[in-house]
Amino acid sequence: SNSFCTLLESLVRRPVTMDGEGPTNVVEAQLLAVAEQMERAVDDELARIDNMEDEDLEAVRAKRRKQVADMAKRRDQWLQRGHGSYHEVTDAKHFFQCVKQSERVVVHFKRSATERCAIVDGHLQKIAREHFETRFCSVDVEKIPALPQEFNVMMLPTLMLVEGGNTFHSIIGFDEFGNHDDFSTDDMVKVLSHHGMVNERGMFAADQYESD
Template identity: 45%
Template sequence: MAGMNSNAVVEQQLIAATQIIEKQLDAEIERLDNLDSEDLDAIRRERIAAMKKRQQKKQEWIANGHGDYGELYDEKDFFEATKKSENVVCHFYRDQFDRCKIVDKHLKILAKTHVETKFCKINAEKAPFLTERLKIRVLPTLCLVKNGKTKDYIVGFTDLGNTDDFTTDMMEWRIARADVIEYNGDLLCPPTSGGRGGGQRMDIQHKRTIRDGMKRNDSDSDSD
């Protein structure tokens, strides 16, 4: 009997909650229906202004080298890039490493689809001071920078499914976890072959920052 009463209470609560939601929807619909031409014009102007601002920002990004996957030639270029761009993804590589070429393939694609972020790469052998300062021991390593501060690292392919055949979507998802690109998918669920956010939910801890140091175990190392 107690169970039946409990079920009845829950059912009443659900009905009440549904009614509240319906009333809120009805009120919003009524509000939209009652908008006069001045209100609609104001909304339209706001949207146009937002679109113009976004387009202007996009032009600024492109003028700053966004949209292309470019090469940085020394430490000075790296620090300059992190000063000029709010979001930076920098790939530390060596020419002889095949895995670095795999990363290049994916970052070339992402650079074109995420113009809000500067994608670049730097030869670790030409930037010894920087690689030492960032404690980079394994290549490829991606350094993810936001507002001039290192937020995260992607070291080798461990966070990308631990395979050389990971997808561009997987790389995009992993970079997005550092909040250096705009992403609409589920950050807790890595993408599957079928698309974004369809994989098993997982929790990847953020990588070490500059101060923390980094433990590396990838097969490609710049100390080879």
């Protein structure tokens, strides 16, 4: 385990500057102290695992197996409700069915001729295939004008976040994505995760939603 400290020592050693001054001993000491603390924490955790009884390890494995089995069952239920793909709702009745059937829904209000809406479409198509825990759909405001009016959608694109049948937040434009067009799909996942709409660590993460 000394390799970690050795590596950090090499990182904090900076070349002497032209005026003959190098890094201060105080800075080096602080960095090495942090490294040693992290190393001790890792060693303690490894020791704890090494000292676990066989029955404890089996209990952990059994709990994790049950979590994965439960999540697989929920995945199948989500697929039956239309999760796992990104689709356009056909009318107001279809929209309210989507919102009622699923616990978490991300609704993209869009216009086909709007360039930024096309960017959002591309990201949501990828996210929907990875995050079965949430339903993703779009509403073309020109085809179903009553819906954006009902939800006071004034700017496109707008992502309306729905949980338990209630709208609790709208992501308007690209402000939350850095206000530029070249943000990544991972950037969108992080924002949706921040609002509790997806699990950033993946569908089978141990801290996934307890129920749906």
